[in-house]
Amino acid sequence: MMQPLTNRRRFLKAAGVSLALPALESFAAIDSPVRPSGKARRLVCVGTYLGFYQDAFFPDQEGRDFQLSPLLQPLEAHRGQFSVFSGLDHRAPNGHGAWNNFLCGQAPNSYSLDQQVADVIGSESRFPSLQLSAGKASQTMSHTRQGVALPMVLRPSVLYRKLFASPEDRERSEYLLRSGHSALDVVLEDAKRLQRNVSAADRTKLGEYFDSLRDVETRLAQQINRVHDPVPETDYRLPDYDPVSPTLQLEAETIMYDLMALALETDSTRVISLFVGGLGQVFTIDGQTLKAGYHALSHHGNDPDAIADLIKVETEHMRCFERFLNQLKSKTDAQGLPLLDDTIVLLGTGMGDSSRHANSNLPTLVAGGGFDHGRHIAVDRKAVGAPLLGDLYVTLMQQLGLESDAFSNADRNLNHLFS
Numbered sequence: 001m002m003q004p005l006t007n008r009r010r011f012l013k014a015a016g017v018s019l020a021l022p023a024l025e026s027f028a029a030i031d032s033p034v035r036p037s038g039k040a041r042r043l044v045c046v047g048t049y050l051g052f053y054q055d056a057f058f059p060d061q062e063g064r065d066f067q068l069s070p071l072l073q074p075l076e077a078h079r080g081q082f083s084v085f086s087g088l089d090h091r092a093p094n095g096h097g098a099w100n101n102f103l104c105g106q107a108p109n110s111y112s113l114d115q116q117v118a119d120v121i122g123s124e125s126r127f128p129s130l131q132l133s134a135g136k137a138s139q140t141m142s143h144t145r146q147g148v149a150l151p152m153v154l155r156p157s158v159l160y161r162k163l164f165a166s167p168e169d170r171e172r173s174e175y176l177l178r179s180g181h182s183a184l185d186v187v188l189e190d191a192k193r194l195q196r197n198v199s200a201a202d203r204t205k206l207g208e209y210f211d212s213l214r215d216v217e218t219r220l221a222q223q224i225n226r227v228h229d230p231v232p233e234t235d236y237r238l239p240d241y242d243p244v245s246p247t248l249q250l251e252a253e254t255i256m257y258d259l260m261a262l263a264l265e266t267d268s269t270r271v272i273s274l275f276v277g278g279l280g281q282v283f284t285i286d287g288q289t290l291k292a293g294y295h296a297l298s299h300h301g302n303d304p305d306a307i308a309d310l311i312k313v314e315t316e317h318m319r320c321f322e323r324f325l326n327q328l329k330s331k332t333d334a335q336g337l338p339l340l341d342d343t344i345v346l347l348g349t350g351m352g353d354s355s356r357h358a359n360s361n362l363p364t365l366v367a368g369g370g371f372d373h374g375r376h377i378a379v380d381r382k383a384v385g386a387p388l389l390g391d392l393y394v395t396l397m398q399q400l401g402l403e404s405d406a407f408s409n410a411d412r413n414l415n416h417l418f419s
Contacts (some may be wrong), residue, residue, distance in 0.1 A: 014229050020384065038368040040399045041269040042343040043117050044260065047102045047141055048198050048317060050278035050298040051351035052363040056311050058086040059376040066376040072365075074318040080374045082367035083418070088389040089352065089360045090408060098359055099139045100149075102350030103273070105390050105408020112143045113346075113393050113407070118271040118333065119145070127269040132159060132260070134253035135277025136246065139350075142273050152275055155242045156255040163268050164234055182327030210299060232266035246281035253320045263326035264339055276317060285312050298354035321347060325367060344369030344396055348389075362389060369399055371418045387414055 052071055059066035066084075075082060092101035093108075103112035114129060122128025130143045133152040140149035153159045236258065243251040254317060256274060263269050280293035286332060290297070290309045297313065300306035328340035346366040352361045361381060367373070379387055390410025397404040405411065 004196040012232065022397055034322075035321060039401050040344045042264055042274075042339070043122070043396070043400060044264075044343060044345045045103060045114050045141075045273045046276065046321065046345070046347045047273070047279065048276040048347075048349045049099060049135075049139060049189075049351065050294065051309060051349040052298075053310055054086075056314070056363065057084075057363040059084065060377075062376050062378045064375050065164060071314055074315065074322045075325070078322065078329075078367065081325070081329075082365055084343075084376050085364040085366070085379065085392065086376070087361055087381040088387065088392060089362045089381065090389050090410075092359050094359045095357045096139070096184070096351065096354075098351035100141055100143070101359060102348060102362070103141060104143055105393075105410070107146045109140065109143055109149065110408065111145045111147070112273075113142070113373050113396070114142050114271050114273045114368075114405075115144055115150070116404070117397060117400055119400065120143060120402065121270055125262075125269045127162070129271040129273070130159070130162075130260075130269050131273050131275075132256050133277060134256050135249040135275075135281070137275055138277055138279060139143065139275065141275045143276055152273075155244060156252060156259060157238055157242050160238055160257050163266070163405050164232065182216045190353060199343065232262075232268065234262055234266075236262060246279060247283065249277065249281055250283065250316050250320065253317070254323065255326040257320055258327070259337075261324060261331060264328070264343060265331045279325045283313055283316070285316060300355050300357070328368065340368040342368075342370055344371075344399060344408045346396065364389065364392070364393070365366060366396070369396070373416075373418075377417050387412070397414055 008402065009155075024375060055240065056070045057072070059069045059072065063069060068079065072079075088099050090106045092098055092106050093164060094244035098108050100108050100112075103114055104110045112132075129142070131150045131152045133154045133371065136350070137152045141152065142150040143148065153162070155304065236256065238255065239251075243249075260272050260274065263272065278294045280295055282293050283290050292309065292314055294310075297310040298304050300310055325340065325345065328343055328345070331336050331339045333339060333342070347365040347367070349362055350359060352358050352363070388410040390407035391412050392415050393407045394404055394410060394413040395415050395418065397407070398415065
């Protein structure tokens with residue numbers, strides 16, 4: 001008589017094996033509950049620090065019959081699986097200092113989109129969320145409910161070890177996590193004693209501090225509880241060096257995308273943010289070394305030669321992104337469906353025009369996630385009642401199953417644009 005199927009994780013632990021199997025059809029009904037119709041299960045947010053040259057990013061036509069702009073041409077094979085938006089922003093302050101409005105909304109350093117999602121669906125995987133950077137992390141991107149900036153992983157080797165940790169690495173991680181949890185207990189006790197001897201205003205501040213500590217405590221406890229979850233195996237091998245030199249940013253970006261795809265495929269996490277930096281690095285593209293650094297090119301002052309070189313750099317970013325979409329189309333979940341079908345991929349920026357330090361009309365693209373794609377949706381941001389970028393974020397959160405009807409200064413959704 002056939003024995004009933006056993007939960008995959010319990011079976012591996014009972015057998016004394018510390019490995020996670022690949023997604024198997026036989027376990028699909030157990031390991032992967034059938035997703036609600038039209039709902040996504042994962043979110044990836046990619047933010048470029050220097051944005052994109054708007055004239056090369058936005059198509060000239062609206063609707064479904066738009067011609068791909070120069071920066072969208074690398075995505076030709078995916079044109080039916082993404083939507084591009086123009087005219088959206090958060091009505092936020094201008095300048096590089098306000099870049100992290102990208103995921104935070106109108107107020108910098110506030111509860112970011114990825115963390116709002118991670119706080120709801122993050123417990124379903126080993127890592128509630130992953131925060132990554134290709135290039136030096138010159139800005140913050142992901143913020144907790146209390147506005148605490150989460151650190152980003154810059155080295156591909158560090159991310160690789162997190163995803164495919166050896167037993168020794170896991171023991172060390174557990175030791176560090178439990179040490180941090182113990183230290184947090186001491187801090188909480190000290191803070192409680194202090195609270196009894198301060199003014200009412202200070203007690204309010206301490207209350208906010210307690211909220212932040214409890215959030216950290218929850219994250220630590222979750223990581224401790226899952227530190228011995230089965231670890232997936234992979235045939236993917238890193239290069240012999242970490243491409244952290246500024247001129248190797250594109251190489252780092254490619255590897256980060258590879259590891260992101262693996263993290264999603266193995267269900268190690270369901271929420272990822274990737275910061276694509278941009279400072280003084282001078283790139284060599286197709287054998288030609290550009291005449292100026294990336295940041296200098298972004299301040300092109302309408303010089304045609306500088307704009308041409310800037311577009312070359314941004315085209316390379318889009319080629320890296322296209323390769324990532326390819327992987328999400330080819331990799332499948334336990335039900336044999338492409339990961340892109342239920343993974344929302346947001347590509348955008350907090351900088352609309354780096355040359356002018358303007359944070360309006362932010363280049364924005366959404367791929368996958370079960371949406372009806374294939375259009376350029378142009379918003380007249382000067383019209384009365386024009387939608388905000390936050391309205392799009394409400395739609396993304398609702399597609400992920402969150403009961404959200406507002407984000408920052410936005411209080412509606414753009415669901416009708418995807419129907």
